[in-house]
Amino acid sequence: MRIGIDLGGTKTEALLIDDKGNELFSKRIPSEQSYQGAINDIANLVNEIENKFSKVKSVGIGMPGAVSPETSLIKGANSTWINGKPFRSDLESKLKRSISLENDANCFALSEAVDGAGKDFQVVFGVIIGTGTGGGIVINKKIHKGKSLSAGEFGHNSLPRSNDNEIKLAKQCYCGLNGCIESFLSGPGFTYIYNKTHSTSLSTVEIVELSKKNDEKALQALESYVDRLARSLSDVINILDPDIVVLGGGMSNIDYIYKNINKVLQKYVFSNEGYTKVLKNVHGDSGGVRGAAWL
Ligand SMILES: [Zn+2]
Structure with missing residues (x-):
């Protein structure tokens, strides 16, 4: 049996799978937004599972950012409280074993490439649109990490074809x-722009519900969101030309995206044939937890 943990900015999820990938147990808790809190959350989840079942073969953890190859400290995490910290060694001493750590978008992309929406494709670009925005590249079922372990991090490119x-x-x-x-494109980014524009304090779920009642402002917000997503992905597609793009993270649950994104994408992608398609994940918005277990 293997444990996967997905450390998100909003929630932390644990999953226990057997060697065939069957899911035996899962649990989601709200994330403690502090460094010690993150370590305690993970240790408590692992302890709870091992007390209920038995000691596991491996623990894999998906987290935002990456472990710096130079300093072994975390860099580039939108859960900024883990940046600059020796997360791996602190976790290993707390859990008294060695663990695997990998970027959460890479875990998500791996999970979908192995037995999810990307299982029939060679080059998969997995996208997390949740608390943050990140991407992971999987080629022939292997993560392409990149020289600085930041391959796929398109969330920190500037928004293409934008105006002032x-x-x-x-x-x-x-x-x-x-x-x-x-x-x-992140959930907090989407609600910030909506609420600033309309002087409201709505959540993403509330805005999406309004759009289903044909509320004009909400529909306009989703239309802009999909256009920005299409522009952002067109840059990735022009360079990587992946076989498929799979979306994960909380925002990936918005059905409006899939009804519109592939058409809008054609406006921006350079190639006018054999378009890369954008699909919803198969393993749920936090499929990264499965990828973490497979580490
Ligand atoms: Zn940035």
């Missing part, structure tokens, strides 16, 4: 730059 007014809508990104894709 559009850039002014978004909050400055924690990475220090303005106009990052993440500031538009």
